[in-house]
Amino acid sequence: MRVMHVLKTVSKAAPTSLHRSASKTSTRGRKSPVQRATAGAITITHADRVVYPGESITKGDVAAYYQRVMTSLLPNVVKRPLSVIRCPEGARNTCFFQKHPMGGLHHVGTIELKEEKGSLATYMYAKNASSILELVQFGAMEFHVWSTRIDRLETTDRVVFDLDPSPRVTWERIVAAARLLKVQLDELELTSFVRTSGGKGLHVVLPVNPACSWDLVKDFSHAIATRMATGQPQEFVDTASKTKRAGKIYVDYLRNTRGATSIANYSLRTRKNAPVATPLRWEELSKIEGGDAFTIRSLPRRLSRLRKDPWENIDSVKQTLSAAMKKLEVGA
DNA sequence: GAATACA
């Protein structure tokens, strides 16, 4: 069984189905009945190729995973500039970060946008399930999004605090860091959300609605990061240097700049056990084992168990940074 | 993984 057809989603209510074809010769010569019958579907070639060697997880498993989580993945991905990490020969071989579209894509949106140097470049964005699955066919494993939307690139609707621990920081300290951050945001009357990164750390994310300037989210998140690093210098740093980070947690506020990306909810990571960046309820943090607690194996079970996405209401929250920013300036 | 160059 070496090719697989992944059908387009018909509607949110109807789950997608997945067809496997055992035919190896059908791809040669005239189009086979199978290919013709699945017009509009995405073909996954080399579905049996092992892409996570330690776990014997195949490219077909990755496609099936993304199909399974699709209705949860898409809301926070669609119509946002999208980059991928591709590993055409598996997570243990050469992987690369890709932001520009490659030849052969038919279901991925493209947008010309101005880069920092002033020139235009073409970026990708997901339009629907087919966009994601086509990128999987091209070897995409991880999905990274901008904190903005393609129809209003100069404003942002997210603040992302990326808590990046040095290797020896314990999980308990990372959880404490996220909770401390939440308390500070609560005091500023800002609602925040938390997710595992799929790596070692956590992300704390707040919606900004209506969307605001890049300058404002950067200044705000920088001010918070600096306050944490100043208040508890034994625990936090606000610069990326690994040397200065030793034994501490880097509060990475630089996700909050035009062109920066963050891992998308429900994206896999190219790490051992195929972990998933997983949105959580704050109350769950006490029983989570680590930033890689949910994996390609366990996440679908979690999804079946939950009645709604923990971040379901993120875009219903109306809040801005202006009042909070003023309080910070006064307190500084 | 796909496009290209070449045997």
Next chain:
DNA sequence: TGTATTCAACGCATA
């Protein structure tokens, strides 16, 4: 037709 080669990012901060 088969096989080898090449390519697939960018912006910020710091030193």
Next chain:
DNA sequence: TATGCG
């Protein structure tokens, strides 16, 4: 200007 970093 050249890395380190995500």
